[in-house]
Amino acid sequence: MGLIFSKHLTSTLNFLMVISLVGSYVVA
Secondary structure (H helix, E strand, C coil), X not given: CHHHHHHHHHHHHHHXXXXXXXXXXXXX
16 A cells, blocks of 8 residues: 555656646746
8 A cells, every 4th residue: 555655656746747847848
């Protein structure tokens, strides 16, 4: 259960990082 939560948290962080990268690219 802890492993699943950790994996979900990692994928969520990756998703947020991609959004921030795309956002900074659009702004630039």
